[in-house]
Amino acid sequence: MAFDSFSAFIIMEGHGPYVWTCYGVFFLLMALITWLSVRDRRRVVRTQQREQTVASPGQTDTVRNERTGGGFQRIPTSQSESISKS
Amino acid sequence: MWQFFHKLGSPKWFYGIAGRFMPWLLGLGLVLSLAGIVWGLAFAPQDYLQGNSYRIIFIHVPTAFLAQSVYMMMAVAGVITLVWKMKLADVFVRAAAPVGAILTVLALFTGAVWGKPTWGTWWIWDARLTSMLILLFLYLGIIGLSHAYSDEKTAARAVAVLTVVGVVNIPIIKYSVNWWNTLHQPATFKLTEKPTMVPEMWVPLLLAVLGTYLLFGWVSLYRMQTEVLRRERRTRWVKDVIAAGGGSQLKSGGA
Numbered sequence: 001m002a003f004d005s006f007s008a009f010i011i012m013e014g015h016g017p018y019v020w021t022c023y024g025v026f027f028l029l030m031a032l033i034t035w036l037s038v039r040d041r042r043r044v045v046r047t048q049q050r051e052q053t054v055a056s057p058g059q060t061d062t063v064r065n066e067r068t069g070g071g072f073q074r075i076p077t078s079q080s081e082s083i084s085k086s
Numbered sequence: 087m088w089q090f091f092h093k094l095g096s097p098k099w100f101y102g103i104a105g106r107f108m109p110w111l112l113g114l115g116l117v118l119s120l121a122g123i124v125w126g127l128a129f130a131p132q133d134y135l136q137g138n139s140y141r142i143i144f145i146h147v148p149t150a151f152l153a154q155s156v157y158m159m160m161a162v163a164g165v166i167t168l169v170w171k172m173k174l175a176d177v178f179v180r181a182a183a184p185v186g187a188i189l190t191v192l193a194l195f196t197g198a199v200w201g202k203p204t205w206g207t208w209w210i211w212d213a214r215l216t217s218m219l220i221l222l223f224l225y226l227g228i229i230g231l232s233h234a235y236s237d238e239k240t241a242a243r244a245v246a247v248l249t250v251v252g253v254v255n256i257p258i259i260k261y262s263v264n265w266w267n268t269l270h271q272p273a274t275f276k277l278t279e280k281p282t283m284v285p286e287m288w289v290p291l292l293l294a295v296l297g298t299y300l301l302f303g304w305v306s307l308y309r310m311q312t313e314v315l316r317r318e319r320r321t322r323w324v325k326d327v328i329a330a331g332g333g334s335q336l337k338s339g340g341a
Contacts, residue, residue: 018202
């Protein structure tokens with residue numbers, strides 16, 4: 001230990017306020033970026049979970065996945081082409 | 087090598103491998119950086135000139151070092167985006183930019199608070215401090231630009247160009263203390279020479295730098311995973327991950 005007592009450690013011969021301010025802000029901003037990242041993840045997960053339930057409410061998991069995976073798709077056929085041309 | 091490159095293009099493979107690395111990065115990063123900080127704060131000897139205020143170095147150097155290092159990684163990713171159009175490189179730039187910005191803010195703030203008792207001023211418009219401020223503006227510009235386009239490909243290209251152009255600032259930061267007269271002290275660690283400090287000071291500093299590096303690895307992989315989940319939300323495997331709560335570990339291995 002480079003200090004004689006705990007109070008000497010806090011005061012640091014007058015440099016305490018500078019040192020502790022730095023360390024305080026350091027831990028604060030580190031916590032902030034972690035919190036922001038976790039919040040982003042939760043947002044993405046929650047939005048997708050909501051969309052999946054909206055796509056097919058009251059279905060079981062397996063059926064729901066198949067439904068959203070399939071969905072409606074416009075398939076161009078020769079018939080529809082000839083209609084649009086005529 | 088090419089197989090690795092090809093695999094890196096697979097978002098699911100990336101998600102799984104990132105999830106496997108992340109607990110190690112977080113655990114080891116916390117242990118190393120906390121060990122470095124506690125050692126530096128309470129056990130390292132006083133500086134004969136600066137007294138105890140120098141103890142700020144144990145967070146100032148790691149954050150300043152990382153701020154530049156992260157930018158270099160982003161610039162490499164930017165080149166990869168422009169040349170090979172690899173999506174994961176753009177995902178990295180997006181994920182890392184806010185972290186880099188926060189690290190730059192920390193480097194500037196701890197530097198200012200350290201400057202007050204040491205130089206007698208919070209701020210001076212000299213080369214090192216000004217170029218570091220420009221780095222912060224570059225980070226903010228990249229973050230802003232990445233949200234400015236609705237089209238993902240256009241955004242990726244624009245962000246990559248800005249990142250690559252901005253890399254010119256990095257050697258300016260690095261050599262500013264040698265090229266110009268400045269209040270800032272020269273680098274503590276050099277590749278070619280022994281550190282100018284005693285081991286009781288530079289060993290905890292090195293621990294703190296390594297620890298912060300690993301913690302950056304953890305948070306950037308976590309953020310990249312989130313971006314992958316958002317971009318690949320239509321795929322089956324992401325739907326499974328989302329249904330399971332969006333955890334970082336993939337339940338079943340293999341691609």
